[in-house]
Amino acid sequence: MTDKVAIHRLETGVPGLDLLLGGGLPECSFNLIAGSPGSGKTTLAHQIMFALAKPDRRALYFTVLGEPPLKMLRYQQQFTFFDVDKVNGSIRFVNLADEALHGDFDRILGRIQREIETDSPALVVVDSFRSVMLSARNESDGAVALQHFVQQLGMYLTSWQATTFLVGEYELSVSETNPVLTVADGLIWLTQHVYRESMVRKIEVKKMRGQRTLPGLHTFRINDDGVDVFPRAIIGAGIPPERPVDGGRRALKRLSLGVPRLDTMLGGGLPEGYSLLVAGPAGSGKTILATHFLAEGVRQGERGVIAAFEKNPSQSQNPVLDQLVRAGDVGVIDTRSLDLSIDVTLNDLSHMIRRLQAKRVVIDSLSGYELALAPTDSANFRDSLYRMVAVLTSMGVTVLMTSELEDRYTDLRFSPHGTAFLTDAIIVQRYIEVESRLKRIMAVVKVRGSAHSDELHLFEITGEGIVIGEPLAEYQGLLSGQPAMRAMKRPTGRGGGTKR
Amino acid sequence: MVDDNRIDFDNANMPSQRARPERQAEEVAELALRDWQGLADRLSPIIGERGFGALYARSLHLTQDAYPWLSLPPPQSPASEPFFATLRRSLELQDPTVAADAHRALLHTFTNLLNSLIGKVLTARLVQEAPPDGSTDGRSQEFRNDR
Numbered sequence: 001m002t003d004k005v006a007i008h009r010l011e012t013g014v015p016g017l018d019l020l021l022g023g024g025l026p027e028c029s030f031n032l033i034a035g036s037p038g039s040g041k042t043t044l045a046h047q048i049m050f051a052l053a054k055p056d057r058r059a060l061y062f063t064v065l066g067e068p069p070l071k072m073l074r075y076q077q078q079f080t081f082f083d084v085d086k087v088n089g090s091i092r093f094v095n096l097a098d099e100a101l102h103g104d105f106d107r108i109l110g111r112i113q114r115e116i117e118t119d120s121p122a123l124v125v126v127d128s129f130r131s132v133m134l135s136a137r138n139e140s141d142g143a144v145a146l147q148h149f150v151q152q153l154g155m156y157l158t159s160w161q162a163t164t165f166l167v168g169e170y171e172l173s174v175s176e177t178n179p180v181l182t183v184a185d186g187l188i189w190l191t192q193h194v195y196r197e198s199m200v201r202k203i204e205v206k207k208m209r210g211q212r213t214l215p216g217l218h219t220f221r222i223n224d225d226g227v228d229v230f231p232r233a234i235i236g237a238g239i240p241p242e243r244p245v246d247g248g249r250r251a252l253k254r255l256s257l258g259v260p261r262l263d264t265m266l267g268g269g270l271p272e273g274y275s276l277l278v279a280g281p282a283g284s285g286k287t288i289l290a291t292h293f294l295a296e297g298v299r300q301g302e303r304g305v306i307a308a309f310e311k312n313p314s315q316s317q318n319p320v321l322d323q324l325v326r327a328g329d330v331g332v333i334d335t336r337s338l339d340l341s342i343d344v345t346l347n348d349l350s351h352m353i354r355r356l357q358a359k360r361v362v363i364d365s366l367s368g369y370e371l372a373l374a375p376t377d378s379a380n381f382r383d384s385l386y387r388m389v390a391v392l393t394s395m396g397v398t399v400l401m402t403s404e405l406e407d408r409y410t411d412l413r414f415s416p417h418g419t420a421f422l423t424d425a426i427i428v429q430r431y432i433e434v435e436s437r438l439k440r441i442m443a444v445v446k447v448r449g450s451a452h453s454d455e456l457h458l459f460e461i462t463g464e465g466i467v468i469g470e471p472l473a474e475y476q477g478l479l480s481g482q483p484a485m486r487a488m489k490r491p492t493g494r495g496g497g498t499k500r
Numbered sequence: 501m502v503d504d505n506r507i508d509f510d511n512a513n514m515p516s517q518r519a520r521p522e523r524q525a526e527e528v529a530e531l532a533l534r535d536w537q538g539l540a541d542r543l544s545p546i547i548g549e550r551g552f553g554a555l556y557a558r559s560l561h562l563t564q565d566a567y568p569w570l571s572l573p574p575p576q577s578p579a580s581e582p583f584f585a586t587l588r589r590s591l592e593l594q595d596p597t598v599a600a601d602a603h604r605a606l607l608h609t610f611t612n613l614l615n616s617l618i619g620k621v622l623t624a625r626l627v628q629e630a631p632p633d634g635s636t637d638g639r640s641q642e643f644r645n646d647r
Contacts, residue, residue, distance in 0.1 A: 069547045070555075073618045084621045095548035 007210060010163065013051020013081065014044065016229030016347075020203065020218060021186075022211030029209070030154045030164045030183065035190030040201065040222050041167045042072060043079065044190065045125045047226040048165070050081045052123055053090040059123035060115055061093045064100045064108075067128070069093060079226045092119060105149040112153065116160055124157055127167035154183045185209040191217070200341050203229055219341040230343040255360070255398055258296025259289065261468040262427075265444045265453035270425060272359075274448070275389050275399040277422075280429030284440055285461050286402035289427070290362045291321045292465055293400050298329040302359035305352045305397075307333040307345060309368030320465070331356050342373060342384035346391060353397055361397045367404035382422075389422050405429075424448040429459075432478055441478060442468065525599045529591035532603040533584050539610070539627065540583075546626060553583075559610040560587075567602040569594065 009024030018024045025031070025048070033041045045061075053059040063069045073093070076082050087093070094115050099108045116124065157164045166184070181187060187206040192199055202217040220229040254269030263269040270276055278286045287310070294304040306321070324330040331352040333345065353361065363369060370381050392399050401423065426445040431438055442459045444452045455471035456478050475483040536556075544552045557572055564570050573586045587606075591599040614623045 063548075068551055070551055070617050073547075073622060077619060077622055084619075084625055087622060087625045093546045095544070095546060095551065097548040097550060 010052055012048045014047050014227050014229060016218070016220070016231050017203075017227070019231045020205045020214045020229060021208055022205075022213045025163065026185065026208070026210060027163055028158055028161050029185040030158060031166070031186035031188065031208075032181065032184040033165055033167045033188045033190070035169070036192060037169060039190035039192050040220070040227055041169075041190055042067065042127055043076065043222060044188070044227050045127060045165050045167050046076045047079065047081050049091060049123055049125055050083055050086060052163075053086055055090055057090070057122040058119055059091045059125070060119055060121040061091060062096050062112060062115070062124070062126045063093060064096045064126065064128060069095050072127075078224070080224055081226050092121075105145050109149060109152055109156075113156065116157075116162070120160075121162055123164075124162045125165045125167065126153075127165075128169060150183050186211075190220075203227075219343040221344065230341065230347040232343050255293075255302075256296050256300070257289070258292035258299070259466045259468060261457070262289075262442075262466075265442075265455070265457065265468075266425065266427075266447055267444075267450045267452040270398060271447070271450060272398055273393055273396055274424035275393055275401065275422070276425040276427065277401050277403055278427045278429070279403040279405040281405055281431060284429040284431065285459070285466055286404075286429065287318065287321075287364055288461055288466055290364050290400050290402055291318060291324075294324060294330050294360055294362060295320055297360040298324055298327075303356040304330045304360040304362065305333065305349060305356060305358045306330055306362040306364060307349060307369070308364055309372050310365055331358065342388060345369070346388050349392065350395065353392075353395060359397055361392055361399045363399065363401040365402040365404055386422050393424075430478075432483055434475075434483060441472065525592050525594055525596045528596050528599045528603065529588045532591055532599075533588050535603070535607065536584050536587065543626060555610060555613055559606055559613055562609045562613075563602070563606045566605055567598075570602060570606065 008027040009018075009021075010027055012018055012021070012025050033045055035041050049059045049061060063072065077084065092115075094111075096108055096111055099111045112124075112126070154164075184207070186208040189204045189206050191202045191204070193202055201220050201222070203220045204217050205213040205215075207213075214231055216232060218229055218232045220227055222228070253272045254263075254266075255272055256263050256269050257266070278289055280286050290306070294306065297304050304324070306325075321330065325332055333348050333352060349361065352358065366385070373381065373384075389399065389401075405428070423446075425447045427442060428445050429440060429442050432441055433439070440459050440461070441456050443454070443456045446452075453471075455473070456475075457471050458469040460467050460469070472478060472483070474485055477483045540549075540552055540556075543555075547555075553573070560570055560572050570590050571586045573583055591603060594602065611623065611627075614627070618626075
């Protein structure tokens with residue numbers, strides 16, 4: 001038995017935020033929501049307040065100077081969380097502009113105390129706190145008076161058992177010396193990262209006394225429902241499936257890609273939970289191979305998810321995929337924004353995978369994905385991708401990623417991102433010239449922990465999809481793009497070598 | 501989200517309906533002032549006295565087209581006694597029916613302005629909520645008795 005006090009944690013109602021806070025908001029804590037203008041502080045405060053306020057947990061929202069209350073109410077009510085029925089019921093707004101104009105902290109504190117004693121709120125928000133500070137009549141006196149004021153307010157509100165938020169605009173540089181920050185139990189920092197022409201919002205829980213917070217910057221968005229936080233994926237959230245051991249002693253289930261012969265080339269199919277990179281030049285059939293992979297999964301009762309960064313599959317010239325999507329067997333993450341964050345994509349993917357209980361995931365393509373990412377994220381694309389692959393495979397899904405690859409005949413490359421090492425398996429597609437015809441070849445470059453074919457096969461794209469032909473054993477120099485025959489024998493691909 | 505049926509502000513507590521024809525302009529002005537003071541008491545704590553004052557001044561300005569004799573208030577806080585005194589003086593000098601119509605128009609403009617800024621539902625919520633002393637109930641009773 002313990003006599004230690006149990007700290008009750010409140011659910012903030014902001015998707016993802018409780019995870020960042022280390023399990024919710026400690027009751028009776030004295031918190032600061034800080035950030036630059038337009039970073040979403042007031043929205044976050046409103047969202048938390050509307051989620052928590054109820055008749056037996058009343059909230060008081062003090063507006064000081066800064067944003068006029070009418071404007072604040074005008075814009076905040078656009079969010080779905082703004083429940084008008086709670087206004088003047090569970091939630092009361094109080095304007096302190098007149099007290100603040102005189103710059104007298106005692107007067108502000110006096111009014112706050114009077115209102116609190118009238119209402120006995122369990123939640124108190126003061127927005128914005130910086131305007132309280134600025135209203136100090138002169139700076140040297142102001143700093144001391146402010147410190148006194150904040151300490152008084154903190155003490156007062158804690159003894160009134162109120163969970164408090166001070167909303168304020170603070171520069172990061174002055175933060176260390178700010179007395180408000182010393183007194184606060186929790187610091188939630190909102191920032192906007194602008195790079196080139198795109199903007200990504202980030203949230204950081206800098207401090208939350210007694211809580212094991214999720215450190216670092218996390219992406220958030222503001223949509224019709226308010227703030228939506230995407231906690232940065234932490235690798236190791238799941239247990240990766242056991243890797244097969246070559247020789248078949250503990251070989252795991254292998255998945256068919258739905259292309260005859262390709263499974264054989266992979267050594268019996270793609271091991272479940274693997275990530276596969278399909279690299280090739282434009283038009284070589286990467287998306288078609290990905291479609292085979294998804295369609296075969298559906299045929300075997302496994303749903304799939306595709307994150308399409310190149311074009312919207314439902315509008316594409318891909319009737320097979322279109323049908324799978326329409327039937328609800330394949331979910332689509334449609335992403336054509338140019339300021340995506342990798343955490344947002346990963347969050348969307350994870351949700352859809354869980355919702356559909358999907359087993360197969362396609363990312364088409366990494367090149368399009370890199371383009372869609374905000375420059376801040378694309379700068380460390382490789383790191384982000386590593387995280388994404390790790391998280392996805394730890395969920396137990398099998399991932400197929402396509403990668404646009406410029407045809408080079410002087411060196412053998414599999415990925416323009418240096419990402420080849422991240423994946424468990426690689427299939428490469430190339431164009432070659434044979435007897436004045438452009439032919440496609442395919443080879444399995446790597447299947448981690450498994451034997452696989454090392455042959456180069458001709459393949460064609462027919463009305464039925466990909467058809468793989470015989471290995472090109474009689475040619476040499478294929479990867480130079482200009483193969484030479486070892487023997488006087490025509491290459492024989494299935495379909496009679498005719499190009500469609 | 502907006503429920504148009506929830507507010508019946510135009511028909512509530514309006515002096516033109518409350519005031520009997522034989523009423524004097526002073527009575528109309530007195531009732532009008534009570535309405536305005538009640539609104540100020542309810543809205544000023546939420547939107548600030550200056551916020552309320554700005555809305556009131558804008559409403560007067562807009563209503564002056566139809567009732568040019570309505571004067572703008574002095575630059576004082578609505579909490580101070582003389583804030584609505586200008587309105588009282590303006591109304592008292594008019595025919596009671598005209599005064600009641602003008603007040604009704606002013607109230608209508610004010611409500612429309614607030615509706616356009618924060619929506620009908622929230623306006624109703626902020627304006628019609630009974631203050632802790634229950635004075636709204638008292639006024640409603642008076643209104644019913646008048647009719």
